[in-house]
Amino acid sequence: MAEVKKIAVIAGDGIGPEVVAEAIKVMKKTEEVFGLSFEFEHGLFGGIAIDEKGTPLPEDTLEMCKKSDAVLLGAVGGPKWDNNSKELRPETGLLGIRKALGLFSNIRPANVFDCLKEASTLKPEVLEGTDLIVVRELTGGIYFGEKFRREGENGQEAVDTCVYNVAEIERIVRQAFEIARTRSKRLASVDKANVLETSRLWRETVNRLASDYPDVEVEHVLVDNCAMQLLRRPSSFDVIVTENMFGDILSDEAAMLTGSIGMLSSASLGEGAFGLYEPVHGSAPDIAGQGIANPIATILSVALMYRLTFGYHEAAEAIERAVKEVLDAGHRTGDIAVDKASAIGTTAMGDLIVNTVRK
Numbered sequence: 543m544a545e546v547k548k549i550a551v552i553a554g555d556g557i558g559p560e561v562v563a564e565a566i567k568v569m570k571k572t573e574e575v576f577g578l579s580f581e582f583e584h585g586l587f588g589g590i591a592i593d594e595k596g597t598p599l600p601e602d603t604l605e606m607c608k609k610s611d612a613v614l615l616g617a618v619g620g621p622k623w624d625n626n627s628k629e630l631r632p633e634t635g636l637l638g639i640r641k642a643l644g645l646f647s648n649i650r651p652a653n654v655f656d657c658l659k660e661a662s663t664l665k666p667e668v669l670e671g672t673d674l675i676v677v678r679e680l681t682g683g684i685y686f687g688e689k690f691r692r693e694g695e696n697g698q699e700a701v702d703t704c705v706y707n708v709a710e711i712e713r714i715v716r717q718a719f720e721i722a723r724t725r726s727k728r729l730a731s732v733d734k735a736n737v738l739e740t741s742r743l744w745r746e747t748v749n750r751l752a753s754d755y756p757d758v759e760v761e762h763v764l765v766d767n768c769a770m771q772l773l774r775r776p777s778s779f780d781v782i783v784t785e786n787m788f789g790d791i792l793s794d795e796a797a798m799l800t801g802s803i804g805m806l807s808s809a810s811l812g813e814g815a816f817g818l819y820e821p822v823h824g825s826a827p828d829i830a831g832q833g834i835a836n837p838i839a840t841i842l843s844v845a846l847m848y849r850l851t852f853g854y855h856e857a858a859e860a861i862e863r864a865v866k867e868v869l870d871a872g873h874r875t876g877d878i879a880v881d882k883a884s885a886i887g888t889t890a891m892g893d894l895i896v897n898t899v900r901k
């Protein structure tokens with residue numbers, strides 16, 4: 543029996559609790575099959591925490607996460623809280639928890655399952671060989687800069703500031719170089735260095751660090767061009783490293799190479815093995831409560847947790863293999879189904895994957 547690992551579960555809002563329930567089922571199955579052992583503790587987070595505790599990130603939830611070995615997160619937000627003041631938006635909790643836990647690196651793999659090429663809007667030959675990772679800086683940039691309103695000559699103005707320092711850029715870029723080394727040794731650094739000062743500093747830093755990684759080939763791509771090339775030549779990318787907002791947007795775009803945002807997993811990491819694992823998607827209020835959300839992004843996030851935090855490679859592989867087998871057998875949730883009438887629900891997809899996990 544493996545050592546007991548503490549998992550902080552913060553399911554959040556909308557489809558968050560629905561997809562997290564399926565991921566926990568998969569984790570429990572791997573306890574049986576691989577002799578793993580988890581202790582799950584649940585905490586309030588996001589909109590539901592605003593309703594019950596008056597804050598999106600209650601102190602006891604943060605403490606629970608700090609004491610855990612890894613965090614499993616669903617998603618936060620929804621129209622109910624959209625008109626809240628700045629401190630009382632669910633997103634404030636999300637940014638707050640990332641900062642408080644020192645999770646500066648967001649790893650978002652987009653690997654295309656052959657059998658899902660039909661679900662993509664791109665031609666199968668364009669998708670051929672696509673297997674990329676977006677490495678997104680997660681605790682700096684415009685999402686974290688000072689923001690305020692003021693009265694201007696033409697009425698109210700809103701200001702968002704984008705700040706990056708060299709240390710913040712260095713640590714994420716080094717991590718991306720290290721990841722590139724374990725893959726095809728190609729790194730695309732995405733910026734807007736023709737316009738933004740933060741991007742110029744980003745590019746200078748990448749060029750300086752490149753001499754420490756002579757085995758890795760670096761390509762600089764402007765973000766607007768990258769958005770286009772992701773659809774034109776996705777297989778030419780391997781590791782993409784970029785700042786917070788660009789990575790947020792490009793990874794949602796990359797999700798569509800896989801067929802749906804319901805397929806994209808993520809790991810948020812700091813300096814050590816501790817990590818927070820969550821699907822790339824949000825709380826999907828338009829489908830929440832209907833039992834139709836795709837749980838695969840969250841289930842694949844568990845596989846990332848097993849690999850990156852716990853080193854449970856065999857169990858991670860078993861989860862990924864189970865997902866592939868279930869998809870190969872033709873089972874689809876609505877977001878990845880070509881024939882929508884044959885789509886199955888969240889629980890049915892979770893059950894199929896649970897029943898397929900084996901050594």
Ligand SMILES: NC(=O)C1=CN([C@@H]2O[C@H](COP(=O)(O)OP(=O)(O)OC[C@H]3O[C@@H](n4cnc5c(N)ncnc54)[C@H](O)[C@@H]3O)[C@@H](O)[C@H]2O)C=CC1
Nearest residue numbers: 617618619620803804823824825826827828829835836877
């Ligand atoms: N990490 C997080 O907690 C995030 C939270 N949000 C929040 O979520 C709320 C909704 O944001 P949206 O812009 O609508 O983005 P979203 O990712 O929640 O949904 C976008 C579209 O994708 C679909 N979708 C998302 N996940 C799916 C799944 N697992 N299966 C099937 N379809 C899925 C939704 O139905 C919707 O049509 C907002 O309050 C936003 O701030 C958004 C992104 C990330």
Ligand SMILES: CC(C)CC(=O)C(=O)O
Nearest residue numbers: 633634636637685790822
């Ligand atoms: C609060 C936002 C930055 C959440 C989001 O869209 C994300 O992290 O992908």
Ligand SMILES: [Mg+2]
Nearest residue numbers: 790791794822
């Ligand atoms: Mg996003």
